[in-house]
Amino acid sequence: MTPNSSQSPRVWTIVPAAGVGARMRADRPKPYLRLGDRFLIDLTLERLLKVGRIDTIYLALHPDDRWWGNTESASNGRIVPFTGGAERDDSVRAGLDQFRGRASPLDWVLVHDVARPCVREADIDSLLDELAENRVGGLLGAPLTDTIKEVGADGAVKATADRSRLWRALTPQVFRFEVLDRALQSARENSAKITDEASAVELLGLQPRLVAGCADNIKVTVPEDLALAAWILRGH
Numbered sequence: 001m002t003p004n005s006s007q008s009p010r011v012w013t014i015v016p017a018a019g020v021g022a023r024m025r026a027d028r029p030k031p032y033l034r035l036g037d038r039f040l041i042d043l044t045l046e047r048l049l050k051v052g053r054i055d056t057i058y059l060a061l062h063p064d065d066r067w068w069g070n071t072e073s074a075s076n077g078r079i080v081p082f083t084g085g086a087e088r089d090d091s092v093r094a095g096l097d098q099f100r101g102r103a104s105p106l107d108w109v110l111v112h113d114v115a116r117p118c119v120r121e122a123d124i125d126s127l128l129d130e131l132a133e134n135r136v137g138g139l140l141g142a143p144l145t146d147t148i149k150e151v152g153a154d155g156a157v158k159a160t161a162d163r164s165r166l167w168r169a170l171t172p173q174v175f176r177f178e179v180l181d182r183a184l185q186s187a188r189e190n191s192a193k194i195t196d197e198a199s200a201v202e203l204l205g206l207q208p209r210l211v212a213g214c215a216d217n218i219k220v221t222v223p224e225d226l227a228l229a230a231w232i233l234r235g236h
């Protein structure tokens with residue numbers, strides 16, 4: 001039997017944007033940095049809203065956010081802002097609460113970092129297509145291309161990793177509502193330190209599917225990433 005065979009699962013979308021962007025060392029929160037004449041948050045949300053299977057976006061904002069009202073997206077009725085939490089997973093759990101009671105267990109929850117404005121519509125479509133019959137979910141990823149070193153606190157190289165099976169975890173990450181809800185709850189109860197949704201699902205003993213996406217779906221994390229993202233977007 002295919003999942004939810006009587007009815008197509010819905011896709012609920014959460015964009016966590018409640019981080020402080022400490023590694024950017026900027027004068028403002030990361031979502032409100034400019035790429036050319038646009039806010040980063042507007043670029044990311046615009047991309048997601050072009051995806052046919054994305055209807056409404058639930059957007060986690062920092063409790064002290066005072067910038068959102070200045071964006072192009074603030075007047076878009078397809079975006080529902082809510083208050084995020086102290087850690088990324090708190091923000092995503094608060095997102096699930098926005099549609100808990102309306103979502104079916106087998107509905108999809110798509111989570112995409114606000115900090116990844118270069119995501120391609122085609123990659124999101126292929127992720128959702130590849131997962132169609134999957135009961136857990138998965139994520140976009142890209143293979144590592146550099147040689148990977150394990151380095152000690154003293155700066156000395158301790159080992160060279162076998163990179164042949166190592167991938168960068170990207171977003172979107174897409175999971176069945178019931179799986180993601182259970183995974184994030186369990187991670188919280190066990191005080192597990194997780195940086196993405198897939199890690200929480202893995203801790204349940206489940207295996208998210210990794211779908212190859214474009215490596216240029218970078219996360220704007222450190223100052224030099226901003227110019228790189230602007231350059232990538234010019235080529236799209």
Ligand SMILES: Nc1ccn([C@@H]2O[C@H](COP(=O)(O)OP(=O)(O)OP(=O)(O)O)[C@@H](O)[C@H]2O)c(=O)n1
Pocket residue numbers: 015016017018019020021022023024030060084085086087088089091112113114115219220221
């Ligand atoms: N409490 C938090 C922490 C992070 N995020 C979001 O999670 C995504 C990935 O996090 P990252 O790029 O690390 O952003 P920051 O946490 O803002 O950056 P930093 O770790 O440098 O402070 C971002 O879209 C960020 O806004 C969130 O919604 N709520």
Ligand SMILES: C[C@](O)(CO)[C@H](O)COP(=O)(O)O
Pocket residue numbers: 088113168169170171195196197219221
């Ligand atoms: C979700 C993520 O972008 C996947 O690479 C990443 O884990 C976020 O982690 P960060 O430590 O908050 O940058």
